[in-house]
Amino acid sequence: MQLSVFVLVLFCLCLSVYGNNKHDGSIKHDDPMLNTETPNYKEYCVIGAGPGGLQIAYFLENAGRDYIVFEKGYGAGTFYLKYPIHRLLISINKRNTGKTNKEFNFRHDWNSLVSHDESLQMTKYSKDFFPPADVLVQYLNDYATKLNLKVQYNSTMHDILKRKDGLFQMWDQHNNAYTCKYVIMATGIATPNKPEFPGSELVDGYEDLPIDLDEYEGQSVLIIGRGNAGHETAQH
Ligand SMILES: Cc1cc2nc3c(=O)[nH]c(=O)nc-3n(C[C@H](O)[C@H](O)[C@H](O)COP(=O)(O)OP(=O)(O)OC[C@H]3O[C@@H](n4cnc5c(N)ncnc54)[C@H](O)[C@@H]3O)c2cc1C
Structure with a gap:
């Protein structure tokens, strides 16, 4: 008897915790956190500070847009903290093309992002044709810092939904709510492909x-x- 009461209480507790973390679009529109006048409103929300998120942030920054990048890691380019697992990039760092044309040379540089700052080129970070992945992590973090990109780290966004008023709503892992007019997903696409066969x-x-x-x-x-x-x- 006591055990079944305990199980029931546990079940209700789990249900209430799940309920608190799950957002189904039922939003209290008078919640002061959710209007567009708070610091938690941004016109553009970019999710992910890998190369893709940082590159779009650069253009948003230069265009003077109201934006923020949310990154779940403690720094930029966290994908490259683990991958490639043998720790050398598979993208080439072509420092010598035989040409002086900057545009031509940039097209042969597989790693650098676009910016006006010539110090932010991977060719200046490593002489290796296949540089260590950690060098790219350093480069991406320098890119974010030197270009003053607005990145909020340690922020895992979840339950992104579109409200009835057309704005987007999302929460971080502490259930802080954010509202955005536009959401740009830059979370990467790398998920393990696990084929199933006997064994x-x-x-x-x-x-x-x-x-x-x-x-x-x-x-x-x-x-x-x-x-x-x-x-x-x-x-x-
Ligand atoms: C095994 C492997 C090795 C690779 N090696 C190379 C290589 O050597 N060179 C190369 O050029 N390309 C390589 N690639 C391709 C590489 O993944 C892409 O070129 C590049 O990382 C994609 O950049 P991205 O910004 O789109 O995504 P990612 O680099 O994956 O960045 C996504 C970011 O989003 C963040 N994020 C995810 N979910 C959330 C969330 N809910 N809230 C907040 N933040 C979130 C992640 O922490 C991450 O920082 C490799 C791919 C694989 C699978």
Whole structure:
């Protein structure tokens, strides 16, 4: 009897916590946090401070727009803190093209973002043809800082919805509400592709591979997939 009461209380508690974190569009429009006069209103909200989010932020900044970038990580370019897992970029850092034409050279630079600041070029950060991924993380954070981009870190946005008045509503992980006229999703598209076949539960995905070569000592390794990740792993 006591156990079933306990289970019922636990169930109600879970339901209420879930309810508090789940937003179904039922918004109190008199909530002062939700009108357009508060600091939590921005005309443009960009979600994600990877290369894509930072690049659009640069143009919004230069156009004098009212914008903010929300990034769930503690810095910019967090994708590259983990990937590529063998820690060298697969995008080339072509420093010497044989030409002096800046536009031509920039088109051969696979890593730099567009800006007016010539110090912000990956060719100036590394001489390696395939630079360490950590250098790109440094570059992206310098890009955000030097260009005064408005990035709010440690902010994981969720439950983005469109209100009846046409504005967008979203919340961070602390359930602080933000309102925006336009939302630009720059959260990347990288999710592990896990094909299912008999035995697939025994396979390590690229995202979990050990990079310590001792872990492979004396083992036969079969790599399934011959895209970038497969080649990178084979080379390692
Ligand atoms: C395994 C692998 C290796 C790769 N290696 C390279 C490489 O060497 N060179 C290269 O040029 N490209 C590489 N790419 C491609 C690379 O992912 C893209 O070029 C680039 O990172 C895409 O930039 P992005 O800004 O669109 O997304 P991302 O770089 O993925 O940035 C998305 C950002 O959004 C944030 N975010 C996500 N959800 C939320 C949320 N709810 N709230 C707030 N913030 C959020 C993330 O923390 C992240 O910082 C690789 C891709 C893969 C899958």
